[in-house]
Amino acid sequence: MKSRLRTLLIAIGSLALTGALLDRMRPADPAATAQRGTLSSSPGAGALLGWLGGFRALAADFLWIRMYAGWEQRDLPGTQTLLSAVVAVDPRPLYFWLNGARILAYDLPVWRIDAEGGYDAVSETRRRVIEIEHARLALAQISAARRVQSDSIALWIEQAHIELNKLGDTAAAAASYRRAWEEKGGPYYAARIYAELLKRDGRNSEAYAWLCALYPQLPRDDEAADAPLVLARIRELERTLRVAPEKAFRPELAVTVGRSL
């Protein structure tokens, strides 16, 4: 018995020493650390991951179906819990993060308002409290997604939509659209919306400067870039800002230089 105990202790000690030495030699892996944080921040996620291994894609899909069943029944706590569970089980698909954030921001507040008597019965103040609460949950979801997702453009765009449509925070939305545009391959419309939001905030000079800097970067043969629309908006702002004709933007001098903003 003593011999077995001694052998067991030697085994534990040797393995611990081995592990400690190997741990010291391990290079830091920030991506792995970030992912660990996301997984372990969800209760039970680690256990699921350990058990499921590669089956987690299927498990996450089943949880997503289960979540939709709850969504149809307007089961708010169930939906919210399963949304967290899905991304905890399989944080890789962007689909789950984006659609989860949309459900949190747009659907859940409607259910709560309906549960409290509907849009006619609930005061505007109360509705805003609910909407802002859920918008913040959605933004937290997007923030968590950013730690594990490489496609940050879609996340910045989604964040901007929520900040604009649910929080009503034009400045924050503008900043998010700009971040989306600044990412490699960011969509042209994000740059245009950024300018529109600057205008909405009364920052016409900034919007004008932005569009003038944007125009030379727009490929003329790309419909998505829509250079004529940008030029029309520049002219509109020139009228608003009463820019002197000799100081007006001259597109013929704007050589297409590609993206630099």
Added chain:
Amino acid sequence: MNTVPFSLRRVGLIAGVTLHEALRQKLLHALVLIAAGLVLGVRALRDFNFGVSELKFIADFGDGAIAGFGAALTIALTAQLFFSEIEHRTALTLLAKPVWRTEFLLGKFLGVAAVAFTFCGLLTATLVGVLEQRQLELQVDQPDAWVVSHAVNFGMLWVAAYLHALKLALLAAGTLLAASFAQTQIFAVMAGGAGFVICHLQGLAQAAYERNGASLMTALATLIHWIFPDFQRFALPTDGGWTWIGLAQVTAYSGVYVGVALALAVRSFREREV
């Protein structure tokens, strides 16, 4: 006291016999058939896929079958092959000859490791076949919707298979260590299974405790983190990127743990009454 020098030939012979015995096990046939059936039949489940492209879903599912059934196979096979030698007294006969206990255990380990590597290779080849066929179908059926970025990186599948095989080798060594202590096969299987779960979770547990700042639990989690190899290290990065250096590091990590576990198993087995 061993009167004959250590022989790699005898290790090879024992490994060969172990492999031969393993191939006759019904358990092996059953698990390989179930796993292969799952991989081949995964297309029937593709309607349940939402989050990722269909091909990625199939690849993930196949990967899960290899990991899950590979672990079950390795643990059960290691314990079964070890205890069948003890229970049938063949170990006694064998060790009465000029055979080192180290050779016996090393041979057992190599035999099971060969099964594990073959299992991973076979299942990955099946998975690659399924994926290649589906990829071709998608390219023909939906040429406009076909996105090149959704194409499967088959090289990565083989890297994943290799990493799975390394994990299974570690599991075999760990189960052999448990078996060298254990009095019953069921205990060794349970210990192997528990080890599999702990190896997957200990890294996550340590990170969680570190974040919460509970010093006693952090210390305990760190100790467990050191004792058990961290299977999260064997996961491919989410972006799928891998490097030869990274692969070599994981191989070395696995090799060191296997070496230590086998050395401890030999030590324990030497003190055991066969």
